[in-house]
Amino acid sequence: MTDVTETSIATQKIETSKQRQSRIIGVLLIVLALFVVFVFGLGLSGDATFRLSRPTDPFALPNLVVPAGPFTYVAAALLAFLGARELIRGGTRWTSLSLGFGLAILVFAFLVWATAGKSFSLTGMLQATVVRAMPIALGGLAGVLCERVAVVNIAIEGMLLAGAFTGALIGSLLGGWGGLVAAVLVGGAFGFILAALVVTYRMDQIVAGVVINLFVLGVTSYVSSQVFSELRQLNNAPVFRAVKIPLLGDLPVIGPMLFNQNIFVYGALILVTLATYYLFHTRSGLRARAVGEHPRAADTLGVNVYRTRYIHVTLGGMVAGFGGAWFTLGSVGRFDENMTGGRGFIGLAAMIFGRWHPVGALMAALVFGFADSLQQKLALLNTPIPSEFLSMAPYIATIIVVAGLIGRARPPAADGKPYVKE
């Protein structure tokens, strides 16, 4: 691997960043191909059976049976081909597509390897993937709304936790919808507080975020150990059940994944669509992005920078509050201390991965959700890979993206800078 790097540096002193990127990706893909052959392929036998639908489904699909040994070799060959292609004629526009395709092959090879000789419900896992991705996607969307107006929001974690807490408390008192509305409002309130601290009081954005996280963690843990432990009826909210959309919900694979879910999944998909339309196809969306890229120019053109930031950070808080309610109203109905467990930070990672675009954040969240649900399934399949390493993968991937080793994500130009009106 180093040989390749050194020779190409020697022969070609000046190289564009694109060439460098495709070289790295090429080497990476070849390494992955070797990995697939030597770790997965050797001595693998048996068939991997993926169940696509339950026998009771109206349009049942037959099981997908893959001969494990041959498949891994085919996968490795494909990976090697993609890698070699990048190395030889890199710098073309197919680079990131090759990488994505290569990673998909890798994941599928992994699944085949893990299920060889066993059977496994693919649809069930995909459904779990969508469910687990939602709080991350909503956290990421909250981050997009804030960072597009140049406010770094480290407090997503706290806002999710506040939403989860409020959902449980108010949901127990007023029912599910009341809890949901309250969670959104409380999330919005923390968004407003963040905006006030960083816009009006010009506190450092990261310190403000850290403080909100600590504060929410403190308050929710305090109330849950001080009040909930004695008054259990305050922490027993109704849960939103899955609502099946007629016809679409009966489709195989896609039906259970997308059309037989609870309102959080539908809500997240709608919010992502709305946010994309708003940010990139409306006048006020354009103004908001202008505030994030060049606040002084926006100000000169008559956009109220402070108000725009207040509005979008509050909206971001509301989205995060909605995502937070998922933890209680969308799954167990009960609040536990620190139950978001770092999902807000993963949402932040999803935002970076998704290159500050709502759809990108959603896609990244789905990848993270997939890793998460895969980790749960691995325990059932008895694979020798420790599940901890799988849970680490999204974080490592985020560091790689942040470091710009594979593609570089560009934040809004004014991100993190306070704006002082002249």
Added chain:
Amino acid sequence: MTTSIGKRALDDSGRALLKRATRGHQDFEDLVIVPVFAVIVALILGAVIMFATGVDLATIGKSFVALAKGSVGSVNALSETITAAIPLVLAGLGLGLGFRTGLFNIGAEGQLLLGGTAAVVFSFTFDGLPFLLLMPLSLLAGAVVGALYASIAGILKATTGAHEVISTIMLNLISFQLLNYLLRQPYIQKEGRSDPISKSVPDAGELPRLLDWLDPNLRVHAGVFLMLAAVALVWWILFRSKIGFAFRASGENPDAARYAGIKSGLVIVAAMGTAGALAGLAGAAQVLGVLDRASPGFSAGIGFDAIALALLGRSHPVGILFAGLLFGGLEAGGRQMQVDAGVSIDLIAIIQALIIVFIAAPLLVRAIFPWGFRKSDKAAGGSQ
């Protein structure tokens, strides 16, 4: 060069913060009145929160008495306060040094976990070495691992510009998983246990307790000397050494520092490494002095509290020492409060968060409490 959150993007606000955090000695009000105000107001708001959650006035009074009694009321209370302060101060010193250099290291928690684990593993691996070798070397192992782990973020920032806030957050999350994995390895896991927990530190690896001749329950341990030495060392590094000048210069004005011939990449890696070493040392002191073994989440948020501490102590070693004693006192007093008055110790976390709000947003403090500040300062605060 563009980066995730944007190197350029955070520079201005970061610099403003660091300037504020480091201005220190210039201004009595900033150094004394704001922190004292912040602590008092946070305590009052803590009382308000207790009242709001249905705690009656008598219990609120009782809990504040317990808070005082549990932090400074007896030899045992003082011992607990100092014991809690040791890892906080060590990790806080590292973070403060980072702030001075213009680095916002959120990763102390992960560095502390891995450093502590390394110290435990080292100590039982070399069980049999005499105390004078085993204990210091175990501490050193913790510091080295903490430094290496922090250097990842430093090297990434120096070479690719990856923003340290994101990379340290991710390194924290990775460290939690890594710890879970490590603690299940047969070599590390305690024999006969199925849950993730490490073997115990041998006696010769432990930081000796200082006052057990007085009462075997007094937990204060030799880490207190380590803490004081670290305060002195960091003070010396920051204000008397050449590299410390480079740290501070890079923090105050990175461009000027670069033009003056200071290698910014090297400074970043060195500062992150030093901060990580101190955080690792904090973890090592915690396991060798108090916990005796590593378990998931044994850091108990020390790495995050240390951020608050470094801000409260104005990134000055002596300030961090006092802030650490204050937080240690809150911690120890909070436990007493939980026992005596039945008020959850989580209240302490709220009070700590409120303290940082008031410390980090002086404009807010001045807006709420206009008295106690000179007019001219108000203007100065307003222009920041």
